[in-house]
Amino acid sequence: MSWSEHDALAWVARGVALALVLQTVELWQLRALFSERGVWRWSILRAEHATLPALLRWPFGFVLPYQPFLALLAVRAALATWMLISGSPALAPVLLFTQLAICVRFRGAFNGGSDYMSVLVLLALSFAQTPLLTRAALAYVAVQTTLSYSIAGFAKLKSAAWRDGRALRSFVELAVERHGAPRWLLDRLTTGRRSQLLALGVIAFECSFPLAWSDPRVCAAYLALGLGFHLANSVVFGLNRFFFAWAAAYPAVFFCSQLLGSSA
């Protein structure tokens, strides 16, 4: 399989569009909680928006009250669906605005890492206007994806609790006790030395992710492992958004490995 930068960009656009559609469906299901009778009341949040840079205060202030926010979600769902079907990144700047608006509405992020990844992919797509800029955008997404794994991996490697499996065990226990993860996970993942082996496997995968750049076949193997890793995180920790946000970035990583492989 050989991709041009146009192909890779179209797959990144489709991937992030799918992630945005699913995120928007979730937010729509929760819409009552953003109203004045809900938790994230605009009348409470409004004061904080005065601290935004002046350039952003007006546009965000316009779309973040309850009714305009619902309209923003509806428009975003329609635009993301169009991008999913067309594979064209032309609407990425508008979708980037909606993504930032949602993050600001939730005081920085609704779902942490998946919001970060969605923003940076949309940011890159917004600048991909020429073949050279497209390559630069794909490289930016690929580098950030690599950093996301490898920095997280080295941060875990420094921790004794991660190296001996205690940290993973406590996260799984927390997911079961507080976040509704199935109880059988405790037996499957945390008994004996399993948690340590799993933790070391995660650390090895994350730390060594830069090797994905060395060859397209190695890259394909890392990306397959990555999908399995995010699927497991969805099952255990309920991080379904991470699966789609990171999968959207994978075509960029594969394109870069292919580009470097062909220039060897």
Place this chain on the structure above:
Amino acid sequence: MGIWIAAGLLIACLVLARLPRRDVQGRGLALLRTLFPSWRFFEEIEAGPSLQVATAAVGEPFGAWRDAQPASPRTAAALLVNARGNLELAYQSLVDQLASELDDAAQDPTASITYALVQRLIEVECLSVAECAPGQRYRFRLHAGVANEDGDFVSAEHVVGAT
């Protein structure tokens, strides 16, 4: 060439991971923190506090503490759309943020937006219909576990509907 780029990235990641973590300063920039990812997932080992609530009818003493956020069971469909699960994670972030603000003695955290949102979380999600009647009171605590109970933050009494 790929292997050299891979080696360079590996070294860069190693260096970046060794740098001390720096939080985005200033509330305005914090709202835009998605533009500055740190990529240090699951670095903090200790679980954040759990939110517990106790309620009282008019003229009655407070009842026992109970978990404010009972977990919803996970379904297979949650792999695709997990609104409730992601909402519970967002609620936990809110509680963690309040705990962090309580540690910061520079300002009165009970006057903060985070505090007001936690009050709304309790009134909207955690109280039964009977507990939302006029004059009902509640208080909440950030519970760090039985072993650390002395360090729990316990809120003042609040009357339902006052926020």
